[in-house]
Amino acid sequence: MKRLYVLGSGPGSELMITPQVEQAIAASSDLVAYGLYLELLGERTRDKTLHDLPLGEEIERARLALNLAAAGKPTALISSGDIGIFAMATLVFELLERRLSGAETESDDHDWRQVDIQVMPGISAMQAAAASMGAALGHDFCAVSLSDLLTPWETIETRIRAVAAADFVIAFYNPVSRKRRWQLARAKELLLQRRPADTPVILGRNLTRQDERVSVCTLAQLDVEQVDMLTLVLVGSSATRCFQNGDKQWVYTPRGYARKLTPPESVAP
Amino acid sequence: MKRLYVLGSGPGSELMITPQVEQAIAASSDLVAYGLYLELLGERTRDKTLHDLPLGEEIERARLALNLAAAGKPTALISSGDIGIFAMATLVFELLERRLSGAETESDDHDWRQVDIQVMPGISAMQAAAASMGAALGHDFCAVSLSDLLTPWETIETRIRAVAAADFVIAFYNPVSRKRRWQLARAKELLLQRRPADTPVILGRNLTRQDERVSVCTLAQLDVEQVDMLTLVLVGSSATRCFQNGDKQWVYTPRGYARKLTPPESVAP
Structure with a gap:
C-alpha cells in the first residue's frame, strides 16, 4: 500500500x-x-527524511509528497493548523485530478493514482x-482568506460585504504578508460600515506556541501595523x-439562551 | 485553584x-x-462522578458545571466536536456575565467568579x-446553524442568502431535529437559486464513530429524509x-493554484 498522509498538526502546542x-x-x-512546521514537531522529526520547501513553493511541495508516496515511501505532508483549511490538502487533490485528466504527468515509476x-x-x-x-x-461564523494572490480582490470584497451585512463572526486568515498590507485595512473599512465601532476583535499571534500573544481590541482600534503573517x-x-472577570x-458570541433563562434555583449540585 | 475545563472531545474517534x-x-x-458524549469517552469516565443531563437542559448543564467547579471540584464540561462551535462554551460565559451583572445569583458557597x-x-x-x-x-467557508429555537428564522435565512450569493462553502450544523424538518428543505431551495444543481454536498453522519456514514450527492439530489440530528x-x-480515483x-475546493501551475518536471523526488 502506497500511502500519503495529509496532516494538520494544530496551531503549535504539542498538546493539540x-x-x-x-x-x-x-x-x-x-x-x-x-520548515517552521517541522520545527514545531520537535523530536518527532528525528530519523525521518525531511523535505523543507520554502513558502511560495506550495505546488512543488504537494508534487513532491505525491511523488515520494508513489515511489513507495510512506509520506506525510504537513501543515500547521488544519491542513484542510486554507492549506495544502486541497492542492493535493487539485494535482491528482489534473493527473487523471492528463494535464499533469509524472514518470511511470510514480503513479499518483495508486497512492x-x-x-x-x-x-x-x-x-x-x-x-x-x-x-x-459560539454562533454563525465564517473564515475568509485575505490573500489575493490566487483569488481576485473583487471576489474577496464581495464576500466580506456579504458576511458583514449578514452579521457573521469572521475569521480572517492570511490577513497580511510582507508584500500585502492594504487588504486588512480595506476589510476593516468595509466592516465599520455595517458593524459597531466597539465590536470585539481578537488578535491571536503564534497561538499556543511559546511566544503566543493574544489580545482584544475594538474594530475601530484594529491597527494593521500590529498584525503580521502569523496573526x-x-x-x-x-x-x-466582551467582559472582565478579575484580571481575565x-x-x-451568545447563541441566545438568555432569552429563555429561568431563575437559577432550578439546579444545584 | 477552583477549575472548570470546557472541553471539545472531537467528533467521536478516540484518536481525535x-x-x-x-x-x-x-x-x-x-x-x-x-450522555452520548460520555459514552464516547469510554474508559475515561471510570472513577469520575458523571452528570448526564438530557438534550434541552443546556442551561442547567452549564450552571451545574459552574456550581461544581465553584464548590471546589475540578470539573469538565464536555461537548463532542469543538465545544466552542455551536456548543456549550458560549453558555458558560453568558451565565458568568449574567452573574457579574447580578442577573444570575448563586449561593455564597458557589462563587462562579473565583473559578x-x-x-x-x-x-x-x-x-x-x-x-x-x-x-x-480548502477555500472561504462558513458555518450556519439551522436551529431556529434560539435564532429567528429570518436571521438564518438572511445569512443563507448572503453566503449563497457570495459563494461560500457552507457547513450546516443542526440541520434537522425530531420536530424541525422544513428548515433544511428551505435552505436547499435558497441555495439552488444561486448555485448549480450539481454542486457537491457531503453528508457526514456519526463521523469517525463506529457507525460512520459519509456520502456525497448533488445539491439537487439532497434528500432531507436522509438527514438526521447527527448529520x-x-x-x-x-x-x-468532485472526482473519482479508482473506487474512491x-x-x-481549490484555492486556485491551477492558474499558476507550471510543467511538472520542475520537481522530482
Missing part, C-alpha cells in the same frame, strides 16, 4: 496534536512541510484563538460580547 | 481527542455532558467531514469539485 496525526507521523519515512491518501484534520487557528479568549465562535484576526458579530478578559 | 483534553479529563473529578475557566477546542464535525472526503474547506451537511461552493470519490 491529535493521536491519529501522531501515529501517521510515526508511520512515515518522509515528512514534507514548510492511498488519508487526510487528517487539526485544530485550526480560529479555534485556538476563540478558545483562549472564551467562545467567539489570526477574529472579528465578532454585532452580538459578540472574555469574549463570547 | 487532543492530549490537552485527555489531561483535563484525567484531572477532573466531575464530568458534565450529554478558573479553561476552554480547549476539539475537531469539529465539518473538519472531520471535509477530511474524510478530501478538502471541501453534518457540507455544501460546496461553485468552485468545489474525492471532494475539494
Whole structure:
C-alpha cells in the first residue's frame, strides 16, 4: 500500500496534536512541510527524511509528497493548523485530478493514482484563538482568506460585504504578508460600515506556541501595523460580547439562551 | 485553584481527542455532558462522578458545571466536536456575565467568579467531514446553524442568502431535529437559486464513530429524509469539485493554484 498522509498538526502546542496525526507521523519515512512546521514537531522529526520547501513553493511541495508516496515511501505532508483549511490538502487533490485528466504527468515509476491518501484534520487557528479568549465562535461564523494572490480582490470584497451585512463572526486568515498590507485595512473599512465601532476583535499571534500573544481590541482600534503573517484576526458579530472577570478578559458570541433563562434555583449540585 | 475545563472531545474517534483534553479529563473529578458524549469517552469516565443531563437542559448543564467547579471540584464540561462551535462554551460565559451583572445569583458557597475557566477546542464535525472526503474547506467557508429555537428564522435565512450569493462553502450544523424538518428543505431551495444543481454536498453522519456514514450527492439530489440530528451537511461552493480515483470519490475546493501551475518536471523526488 502506497500511502500519503495529509496532516494538520494544530496551531503549535504539542498538546493539540491529535493521536491519529501522531501515529501517521510515526508511520512515515518522509515528512514534507514548510520548515517552521517541522520545527514545531520537535523530536518527532528525528530519523525521518525531511523535505523543507520554502513558502511560495506550495505546488512543488504537494508534487513532491505525491511523488515520494508513489515511489513507495510512506509520506506525510504537513501543515500547521488544519491542513484542510486554507492549506495544502486541497492542492493535493487539485494535482491528482489534473493527473487523471492528463494535464499533469509524472514518470511511470510514480503513479499518483495508486497512492492511498488519508487526510487528517487539526485544530485550526480560529479555534485556538476563540478558545483562549472564551467562545467567539459560539454562533454563525465564517473564515475568509485575505490573500489575493490566487483569488481576485473583487471576489474577496464581495464576500466580506456579504458576511458583514449578514452579521457573521469572521475569521480572517492570511490577513497580511510582507508584500500585502492594504487588504486588512480595506476589510476593516468595509466592516465599520455595517458593524459597531466597539465590536470585539481578537488578535491571536503564534497561538499556543511559546511566544503566543493574544489580545482584544475594538474594530475601530484594529491597527494593521500590529498584525503580521502569523496573526489570526477574529472579528465578532454585532452580538459578540466582551467582559472582565478579575484580571481575565472574555469574549463570547451568545447563541441566545438568555432569552429563555429561568431563575437559577432550578439546579444545584 | 477552583477549575472548570470546557472541553471539545472531537467528533467521536478516540484518536481525535487532543492530549490537552485527555489531561483535563484525567484531572477532573466531575464530568458534565450529554450522555452520548460520555459514552464516547469510554474508559475515561471510570472513577469520575458523571452528570448526564438530557438534550434541552443546556442551561442547567452549564450552571451545574459552574456550581461544581465553584464548590471546589475540578470539573469538565464536555461537548463532542469543538465545544466552542455551536456548543456549550458560549453558555458558560453568558451565565458568568449574567452573574457579574447580578442577573444570575448563586449561593455564597458557589462563587462562579473565583473559578478558573479553561476552554480547549476539539475537531469539529465539518473538519472531520471535509477530511474524510478530501478538502471541501480548502477555500472561504462558513458555518450556519439551522436551529431556529434560539435564532429567528429570518436571521438564518438572511445569512443563507448572503453566503449563497457570495459563494461560500457552507457547513450546516443542526440541520434537522425530531420536530424541525422544513428548515433544511428551505435552505436547499435558497441555495439552488444561486448555485448549480450539481454542486457537491457531503453528508457526514456519526463521523469517525463506529457507525460512520459519509456520502456525497448533488445539491439537487439532497434528500432531507436522509438527514438526521447527527448529520453534518457540507455544501460546496461553485468552485468545489468532485472526482473519482479508482473506487474512491474525492471532494475539494481549490484555492486556485491551477492558474499558476507550471510543467511538472520542475520537481522530482
